[in-house]
Amino acid sequence: MLLRVKNLSVSIGTLTLLEGVSFDLAKGEIMGLVGESGSGKSLTALALTGLLPLIGGRVTAGSLEFDGTDMVTQPKRKLRALRGRRIAFITQNPMTALDPVQRIGPQVDFVSRTHLGLDRKAARARTIALLTQLRIPQADAICSSYPHQLSGGMKQRIVIAMALAGDPDLIVADEPTTALDVTVQAQIIHLLTRLVRERGLSLVLITHDMGVVAQACDKVAVLYAGRLAEQKPVHALFASPQHPYSAALIDCIPREGMAPGSLTGIPGNVASATAYPSGCRFHPRCPRAGAGCDTKVPVQRGLSDAGTVACHYPLNGAPDV
């Protein structure tokens, strides 16, 4: 396993925002990390890249192993050497991800110059090759332009180029297409997953778009209110979701032949981190909630098809009360 996350808990101040999250990722695998806003997706991304201190967060329990080394206990300097080199990060909003007063070229060159020890010329050649692979026309000219001269989709390609420039093993992409036009979203996801597959890299793709998950991922982990609800191979999740929340997310995907007005959301709001419900955090919104859901925290258990689910009354499975 390239990545082993066990019982990971993350806090900011006294607030525990991520609690007991576990998943594994093998080399070459693409995992989707889904959930509504505030479910802890971005926090997981920052934990994976060792960037939690930037937002004042810290790992309070559990472990996070990358290729055999524990990321939680690594000194800052070691983490920095990993970042950009073996673990790359694609941030949420390409519009604000790049330094607006620096030209594109040097921003991408930095990665291969720092981590691969390339000189200025070799780094630029690598940058141009990468931009070309990302189907950026006139990569040469793009290198000497500034971020504000490029479209959002183009900027996100630049950010992807930066991620690939260090020849990483793992890429963590935090909602890489949320800020983009719908027409560009599919292109970017397609391009990113193709390059990841070609190079045999692992990818943690954070998204709230179940369509993207179905299309691009091997497996998926569903987060709700800072806890893992369910994780399993993508086909298994879509064929038979077991957590009512996963099922509800899948029901939110528009399908062909749906009657107008039949697309419904999930009733209620995402629980706030300052006032999480007791027991299962999903129970106030859950159609299957029954005795015990409001008092007992459900544990992760394996049911079938190589996945785990944390639910007292799972769909297609025995209750756990």
Next chain:
Amino acid sequence: MLGYFIRRVLVLIPVFLAVSAVIFSIIHLIPGDPIDNLLKIGAGPEQREIMTARYGLDKPLVVQYWIWLSGVLQGDLGTAIVARRPVADLIAQALPHSLALGLCALAFSTFFGIVLGTIAALTRDRWPDQLIMTVVLLGSTVPGFWLGLLLILVFSVWLGMFPVSGARDWSAMVLPVLTVGLGGTALVARVTRVAMVEAGQRDFLMLLHAKGMRPARIQLRHVLRHALIPVVTILSLRIGWILGGAVTVEVVFARPGLGTLLIKSLNQHDYPVVQACLLILAMAVMLGTLAGDLIQAAMDPRVRAAL
């Protein structure tokens, strides 16, 4: 960029005319006139009339303004009424002293202001920040003439390190530069700190960390780089201000310069000299602002794109 430059210079023309009109009218609002300083005791009203006519002060103000302005536009600043010398000579004597003081003070406050502001921003809310900001608060509120006197007392009178006054050599420059420069340092440090803190919250820093960049490099190459954009704007406004702001300090240190010349001429109602001094100070402000806008465009590609 060239088009922008030309447009900006063209805009200066109406500004120049407006400023010259204001300067001219304000001076003539001051009670008294230069003839008082020229007439000998016991001179009669006829002599006053002759003198007034000789300097053209009997003509309507609008005509006087036109005569002065057309002279200025042809490079003739006129002749000092009381000092009885070409105004250009007086200015040429005074200006280098003021420029030397102003530029040294500007360089001083730029350097120390940016360094102190950066240290304060990097140690935000810890003791170095609090210490620097307290000193800066004092520095920005203490008036220059009082600070100047204090420095003279300590370094010249008690310690005997620097001359009390004059402009004989470099050692006479130290205290005036400190006096003018400290206020500027305080201002620059405050602006730098705020701009650094603000730039330190920008989204793009996350990706720099994600690329594995050293925090020190992020602060100096990216955060400071962004913070300097507003700092340059403040500094360019001070380029002009610092010549004028040195006025009282020049008087305290009895230095020759534009300020000393201005005060002396004001007391004597020597209109042409006062007008020329004020015009030069106003021009310095205008050119400083222009320089600031150009530097800002050079530093920020987004500003260039908007031109």
